[in-house]
Amino acid sequence: MKSPYILCINPWIFDFAAYDHWSKPLGLLYVAAYLQQRGVAVELIDCLDKHHPELLKRQGRGEAKISKYGIGQFHREVVPTPEPLRYMPRQFARYGWPEDIFINELRQRPRPAAILLTSGMTYWYPGPMRVAEICREVFPGVPLLLGGIYASLMPEHARENLQPDFLVSGPGEIEAANILADILKQPHLREAHPQDIDDFPYPAFDLYRHPDYYVTMASRGCPFRCTFCATYKIDEKFSQRRPEAVAEELVRQTRRYRVRDVAFYDDALLMQPEKRIKPILRELIARKQALRFHTPNGLHARFIDEELAALMYASGFKTIRLSLESVAKERRRDIHNKITPGEMTRAVENLVRAGYRPRDLQTYIIMGLPGQPLEEVLETILYANSLGIHIRLASFSPIPGTVDYQRAIEKGFLPEDPDPLITNTTVIPMERTREAYERYYQISQFTRMLNEGLKLGVNMLNPPALRDELMRAFERVKGWGEDYK
Ligand code: B12
Ligand code: SF4
Incomplete structure (x- = not known):
């Protein structure tokens, strides 16, 4: 290992439930790759890595149990439920390595020049908080940079509770390089930052000993503004990559890591289909790539015409999740008119014509919005069931800065300054x-x-x-x- 080096950390998840549905700290891997490209030595500790040898030994396994398409269960240990969630009739757990495995991982490394800690959902903040505490004990005085979703959505809360030396809100590649230029005394890290999204390097999957799948993004941000969504706060502008660049990445990286499964984290993967997703898929089909694609995040079904459905089938889309949210007219208008039931029906028909069985398709339905009647949720469920597709209920998680967060406070469902823990999607926080x-x-x-x-x-x-x-x-x-x- 070159010295000095930077240590990147993906923390544990503390929650009632968590499963590896192609779950990787993609943002941190982009930041790591950006630094590597500029000559910085980078190491990764991912507390959720299922392949850690000591974890496997304790589980009595020779190798990690990986299910179909590369996904699988995280190691789980029950921990005391935090006070605000005690009324919940479920067990709270830490997902990922036992704590001592993490501490040993830190202790056996030389002192890093800086620690780059990422964060996921706002209500998962106990994970990064515990990691920050341990890092300070093991490596006192090493600068800690915090970024990621929680840091971007609740910077004040994160500053107060984690006390990072630096907090980066929003896209982190350039920011991290600028901060490290001073810490590492390498002024070149401040220079020649790319402007074009395609000039950023691929995520640093080389930091994993055993990737089970690959994750990428063909775009950043989203042009819509749904009332419950905070994407615009993380990435203000919507930008899409060149189709050739995306196809090239998929071919190269899946060969390099010998994986067949690829998840897209895009918020708006199908926008401008003629110019973007269709050319990507045509190229992959022409290059005869036997890949399997998964879209854990919802797709905009209105863009799935007959041609796109056929391309998705031929190129290997296996997990297709379509955003429906609600069939109620008022709700649809309110949350941005991004889909009508008619468009949903047509998308499903096109996908079925292309070769999918309806039950291979999944749809997200939102429940628990402030003031949303249960009948509305049931009506939407019945509609989706009439199409024969698999339903995934997504319960509302109020996010600061969104219209529905404000509404939840105004309607008295949320206190003015709630502990993010009570915004957990499992909680149905509206009536606690x-x-x-x-x-x-x-x-x-x-x-x-x-x-x-x-x-x-x-x-x-x-x-x-x-x-x-x-x-x-x-x-x-x-x-x-x-x-x-
Ligand atoms: C992919 C995704 C998922 C995936 C899984 C993600 C995962 N890693 O496990 C799936 C589909 C499973 C999912 C589920 C849910 N999600 Co989601 N998801 C996303 C999404 C679209 C992308 C996140 C991502 O990885 N982005 C890619 C990278 C490139 O961005 P990034 O992480 O922000 O990283 C950049 C910066 O933050 C920074 N950075 C990151 N780390 C670091 C570290 C350092 C040191 C530095 C300096 C910088 C830095 O640099 C990076 C590169 O520029 C976001 C929306 C968004 N656009 O962010 C929502 C989002 C995070 N999800 C959200 C929600 C609401 C949910 C659900 C609750 C939905 C529901 N109601 O069921 C569930 C919750 C699941 C659970 N178990 O609790 C909310 C946040 C909620 C919250 N309270 O925090 C978001 C913001 C979307 C929204 N609706 O507003 N999600
Ligand atoms: S379409 Fe999806 S990502 Fe875009 S604003 Fe709406 S919920 Fe958020």
């Missing part, structure tokens, strides 16, 4: 009572039942179908009570 939680829990169980029915080839809401398969599905529903403690 066990009864409210149970109502929403029932909706989610109902949805699971519909989804389970689709897997069995049964539409649960179609009475003639209520036969043996339905009874089998009910048996499985009973089993789900297990995680409701």
